[in-house]
Amino acid sequence: QVQLVESGGGLVQAGGSLRLSCAASGRTFSYLVMAWFRQTPGQEREFVAAISWSGGSTYYADSVKGRFTISRDKDKNTVYLEMNSLAPDDTAVYYCAARFSGRQILRSDYQRYDYWGQGTQVTVSS
Numbered sequence: 001q002v003q004l005v006e007s008g009g010g011l012v013q014a015g016g017s018l019r020l021s022c023a024a025s026g027r028t029f030s031y032l033v034m035a036w037f038r039q040t041p042g043q044e045r046e047f048v049a050a051i052s053w054s055g056g057s058t059y060y061a062d063s064v065k066g067r068f069t070i071s072r073d074k075d076k077n078t079v080y081l082e083m084n085s086l087a088p089d090d091t092a093v094y095y096c097a098a099r100f101s102g103r104q105i106l107r108s109d110y111q112r113y114d115y116w117g118q119g120t121q122v123t124v125s126s
Contacts (some may be wrong), residue, residue, distance in 0.1 A: 002026040002115040004096045009120030012086055016124070020081040022096030022117055029053070033101045034072060034079040037110050038092035038122075045095065047108035051079060059106040064090075086124045093119040 008020040022034065035050035049070040050059045058070050067086075072079040079096065097113035107113070 002029075002032070002098055004098060004115055004117035006094065006096045006117040006120040009094060009122045011123045011125065014087055014124055014126050016086050017082070017084045018086065018122060019083070020094055020096075020120060020122070022079045022081075024077045024079070024098065029074070029077055031100050031102055031104065033099050033104060033106060035097045035099075035106070035108075035113060036070065036079075036081045037095045037097055037113075038090075039095065039119075040092045045110040046092075047110065048094070049081060050106040050108070052104040052106060054104075057104065057106060059108070061108070083122070086122075088124050088126045090122065091124050092122060094122050095119045 003025045006022050032053050036048040037045045039045045047061050051070045055072045067084050069082040096117040098115040099113045
């Protein structure tokens with residue numbers, strides 16, 4: 001089992017920045033692909049970004065490319081999402097997710113992820 005705990009959400013003005021963190025605990029983390037998704041009421045969970053276990057491969061949704069950066073610290077078992085140039089459309093609950101993948105395939109389909117955090121609210125005011 002893997003437990004994920006997000007932190008760092010909050011209220012920010014449009015154009016501002018936030019950094020989300022997701023701390024993982026539990027079993028060994030080798031081959032653990034981690035990702036961020038977001039969700040607004042009545043909508044499906046939307047892929048934001050994913051990162052390989054080594055941190056050498058990343059994958060972003062077009063809507064956040066160039067504004068958001070995903071990274072990880074393997075020593076701390078933590079993944080980060082640096083969010084810049086935030087817009088009101090970025091308002092959502094942000095979830096950290098994880099899946100074990102021997103081939104380190106970075107997937108955008110939320111149904112392929114087995115472990116989820118509780119979510120952290122990000123609100124961007126105009």
